Amino acid sequence: MNSVSVGILGFGTVGTGVVHLLTQEQEKLQQQSGSNIHIEKVLVRDIDKTRKINFADNRLTLDPDDILDNPKIDIVIEVMGGIEDAKNYIFKALKNRKHVITANKDLMAVHGTQLLETAADYQCDLYYEASVAGAIPILRTLTDGLSADRIQKIMGIVNGTTNYILSKMNRESVSYEEVLQEAQVLGFAEADPTSDVEGLDAARKMVILSHLAYSVPVTLEDVRVEGITEISQEDIHYSKKLGYTMKLVGISELDDPYIDIRVSPTLLSSNHPLAAVENEFNAVYVYGKSVGETMFYGPGAGELPTAIAVVSDLISVVKNMNLGVNGHHIFLPKNEKKCKSPDSMKNQYFFRMHVQDQPGAFSKITSLLNERRISLKQIIQEPIPKQQLAEVVIITHAIEERIFKQTYQQLKDLDVVYDVKNYYRVEG
Amino acid sequence: MNSVSVGILGFGTVGTGVVHLLTQEQEKLQQQSGSNIHIEKVLVRDIDKTRKINFADNRLTLDPDDILDNPKIDIVIEVMGGIEDAKNYIFKALKNRKHVITANKDLMAVHGTQLLETAADYQCDLYYEASVAGAIPILRTLTDGLSADRIQKIMGIVNGTTNYILSKMNRESVSYEEVLQEAQVLGFAEADPTSDVEGLDAARKMVILSHLAYSVPVTLEDVRVEGITEISQEDIHYSKKLGYTMKLVGISELDDPYIDIRVSPTLLSSNHPLAAVENEFNAVYVYGKSVGETMFYGPGAGELPTAIAVVSDLISVVKNMNLGVNGHHIFLPKNEKKCKSPDSMKNQYFFRMHVQDQPGAFSKITSLLNERRISLKQIIQEPIPKQQLAEVVIITHAIEERIFKQTYQQLKDLDVVYDVKNYYRVEG
Incomplete structure (x- = not known):
């Protein structure tokens, strides 16, 4: 059975989980990936720090290039977080033809496309399942x-x-x-x-x-x-x-x-x-x-659930290596982006108001809503004890966002309305 | 862009969904798979039957070998159901080096291992995502x-x-x-x-x-x-x-x-x-x-949800073809099977009895349960109107199945127990 060497950037919560799985579950990982997976180096900020798990000190390093430039290392796992350093390290790893797995949502949300393009250019894998919703694939x-x-x-x-x-x-x-x-x-x-x-x-x-x-x-x-x-x-x-x-x-x-x-x-x-x-x-x-x-x-988070997502990605990368098909599963955007104007979105809304507790007050509100063609799905009206006010809570049927917001402003100006509170979108 | 030819065995509910997607969503499937996917033949029982969707009659056939022996066809989709014919057709397709996708749970549950071994031997793909829980991957x-x-x-x-x-x-x-x-x-x-x-x-x-x-x-x-x-x-x-x-x-x-x-x-x-x-x-x-x-x-079922599982499998097969890695994603059992004796399983149980509505009746039941070390989590006792009986409903803490079943028999023999009803396993 061949052997694959991994460098890990970061030894925090997720890093600890990844080291734990790679050292404790070797047999399972061999069976799944078809290779022995070996941790060559782990980048840390402080070598002497007391850690949850014992891990040979001579494999800890303060220098990222011990991983990024290390010819022995096939795969880099980035679990350090943050954007700038992580981005530079991953670019360097890809350019040195190392496959990359990252759990870094901040980075992938901001520089994802560029990183994925670089991975495709260098025929490297770049997997990031752990970046969204932890262990949920x-x-x-x-x-x-x-x-x-x-x-x-x-x-x-x-x-x-x-x-x-x-x-x-x-x-x-x-x-x-x-x-x-x-x-x-x-x-x-x-x-x-x-x-x-x-x-x-x-x-x-x-x-x-x-x-x-x-x-x-x-x-x-x-x-x-x-x-x-x-x-x-x-x-x-x-x-x-x-x-x-x-x-x-x-x-x-x-x-x-x-x-x-x-x-x-x-x-x-x-x-x-x-x-x-x-x-x-x-x-x-x-x-x-x-x-x-x-x-x-x-x-959605946690040491071991997130580490499972990272190591499942690692198994995919090792399988791809054994088949010689790395860099072919990169998913780059193929369609043009067109964003919808928020004003034209139709939503149901929930909103609350404090209203003067007097005859005809509620009718003034409903006639304004009716004028703007906002139809009502559910209504609560309750007196507020010891005040001359009533709580009015309304859920509307679907209505254009633009019209709802305008009307919400107009409600404020009605003499019977004492105060408008928050509004929220409603689903289902 | 290269072209891939598909033969479909069966034109029932799922077959209709598959034909619908392959004819109506060509652009999407090209984008996902990197190939043009073309339906070469569909095996039916009756060519003249009125169908939900129009599909060229000259591509319908009554003869499975028009698909299984057809050198033009790369991939066979089995959505006909049943076990014997489906099994024989799939074996033949694999031996003719055609990749296979099936939605057939009955077949995979009974002959899955043998079919997967054959697929691996002939370096063919055999995918069956649709066989369990429809569209859920x-x-x-x-x-x-x-x-x-x-x-x-x-x-x-x-x-x-x-x-x-x-x-x-x-x-x-x-x-x-x-x-x-x-x-x-x-x-x-x-x-x-x-x-x-x-x-x-x-x-x-x-x-x-x-x-x-x-x-x-x-x-x-x-x-x-x-x-x-x-x-x-x-x-x-x-x-x-x-x-x-x-x-x-x-x-x-x-x-x-x-x-x-x-x-x-x-x-x-x-x-x-x-x-x-x-x-x-x-x-x-x-x-x-x-x-x-x-x-x-x-x-878990339905024409289009199941068809989505089948066609998503098809996209995987076509991607594998384009990379030349078919037959490498077969998951064969690697561990030995050892089944646990059901008697030693520990479960919580719910059970119901009709009991004589008289002083001391409930205490006779609980003392039997106590003797057998069955401890109780929840209890309901209610009189049954117009009868001299009470309904007794009990949920136990976890107990060995063997002991529970013995005790359940013993409960029947208690003089205060009029009738024992069903029991069920309880989870959570």
């Missing part, structure tokens, strides 16, 4: 399993931190701030949670998914992003009351030839397959023209 | 996406007919017989539903999944099978009351090196990912040592 599902279908919509719960926070806000009557603090203590949220709670992390993953689903060169600028920091316990309360679950959802739609991609808090109807995805779990819902509804569910 | 997930992990458990809702029936019995208070009749009228159940309702269809799919998950040569005889025909509305009623959903579930477990595979009605805890899989949908839950819980959900 969703990239392979789009490129292989559903390759015959025309994907029309993807909805993803692809950020574990925000799903954890919203699940908890949904179960217990606690505020966003309280749950965030607790999640930080438990390690489900970063000290600086911006990228997660503002939706940027999810947006990066939606770029990668949309590229594969529609074969178009999507960039981060194409994604409209809204985070979860403004969601109140009242929003959650009334969502539940109307039969919906509040989730941070990435939605990517094709209205051929136009695409629309956004990440935003969304009310999912309780019978939507994504509505039951709880806590730190991820799931991707894929709607295909021929297959209809499918959903893929699993852990 | 679950075979690829096991062989590629999760290839680095050790799968420890698979649970599948892999039969749409029985899931439709149980979903309906769960929503409305109707009997098995009533729902079956309605399902037959609507086309969700066959005129002879035996294979579905007795669990055989699900068993075949569990054979295929277990082979790929554990790399062992599983046969149908290794699967213990129980159908849904004995499930009463009372069983469903008390399941719901205790927080469970009754489903027909295929469960395949590895207790290394032993495997245990069964298909049986099972009570799923409401927070189990499979519990929400409704109607004719399928889903496969995969538990891996490293990834933990994953689930894959979608339509």
Whole structure:
């Protein structure tokens, strides 16, 4: 049996998982890949740091070129994160004809196309299954399993931190701030949670998914992003009351030839397959023209789940090496990108207002909505105790975004409206 | 661009879907596969039959050898069903060095290993993604996406007919017989539903999944099978009351090196990912040592969903042809099979009894259970109106199957027990 040598860039959480699997599961990996897989070097920041697993010090290095320029190394695994260094290292590895596996969504969302083109030029593999939804093999599902279908919509719960926070806000009557603090203590949220709670992390993953689903060169600028920091316990309360679950959802739609991609808090109807995805779990819902509804569910992060995605990619690369077909499975965008004007998108909306509790108030609201041809699907009106106000919560039927936003402004100006609150997109 | 010729065996539901995609989605398939895909011949039983789609009569044939011996044809798609003819045709196609795609679970469950060995011998591809769970790419997930992990458990809702029936019995208070009749009228159940309702269809799919998950040569005889025909509305009623959903579930477990595979009605805890899989949908839950819980959900049957699985396989075969690597992705069992004695399996059980409504009756039951060290998780006792009886429903903690069954017999002999009803396995 031949032998394949691997260099690993990074020895953090995912790196530790990868080293664990490559050292503990050798027999399984031989059986799957047809080769002995050997770790030649691991790039670290500090050789002397105490680590979770024992690994021979003489194979740790501080110098990336010990891996990138090392003629013994066939495959480079990038699990260090960050964009600039990772990008430069991967370009160098590819130019030295080393195959690359990366778990780096930030990098692939921003420089993916360029990196994939370079890999194809040098006939190298570049696999990145771990970059989206951890252990769920969703990239392979789009490129292989559903390759015959025309994907029309993807909805993803692809950020574990925000799903954890919203699940908890949904179960217990606690505020966003309280749950965030607790999640930080438990390690489900970063000290600086911006990228997660503002939706940027999810947006990066939606770029990668949309590229594969529609074969178009999507960039981060194409994604409209809204985070979860403004969601109140009242929003959650009334969502539940109307039969919906509040989730941070990435939605990517094709209205051929136009695409629309956004990440935003969304009310999912309780019978939507994504509505039951709880806590730190991820799931991707894929709607295909021929297959209809499918959903893929699993852990979106974590040392071993993410490492399984990386090492499954590694097995594919080694199999390709044994067959001499590396660099032939690169999926480059083949179609032109046309983004849909957001104004013309039709959505259902949920919105809340505080209204003067007086005769005829509600009728003033409905006549404005009627004038703008916004028809109503569900309504709640409840007095607010000890104030002369009522809570009005409305879910509309599908309406053009432009018209909804204009009307929402006009509602503010009605004399009977005391205050307008948040609005959210509704699905299902 | 080169051209690839396909022969199709069968022009029923799935065959119609395949012809539809190959004729209507040529551009998409060229882009995905890198070749023009052309239908050379379709084997039918009756040339003059009126069909849903127009297809040139001169390409229809009654003679399988017009396809199997046709030197123009590179790839054979078998969508005719049945075992004997299909098997002979596929063997002949492989020996004539034609690659094969099949949607035939019955055939693959019974003769899969032999067919895969023949394909490997002749360096031909043999793909069969459509044979399990329709459009859900679950075979690829096991062989590629999760290839680095050790799968420890698979649970599948892999039969749409029985899931439709149980979903309906769960929503409305109707009997098995009533729902079956309605399902037959609507086309969700066959005129002879035996294979579905007795669990055989699900068993075949569990054979295929277990082979790929554990790399062992599983046969149908290794699967213990129980159908849904004995499930009463009372069983469903008390399941719901205790927080469970009754489903027909295929469960395949590895207790290394032993495997245990069964298909049986099972009570799923409401927070189990499979519990929400409704109607004719399928889903496969995969538990891996490293990834933990994953689930894959979608339509399990139907003309276009199944055809998408077949044509996605076709794209893989054509890509392999263009790279010259056919026959290298055959997954043959590599490990020895050892089946676990069912007696030693530990499960939780749900069971129902009618008991004399008299002081001390319940205590006699619990003291027998206590003697056999069966501990109880949930209990309902309710008087049965107008009879001197009580309904007793119990869910146990995990207990060896052997001990449970012995005790179940002993319960019958207690003087306070009027009648014992069904028992079911409980998960989660």
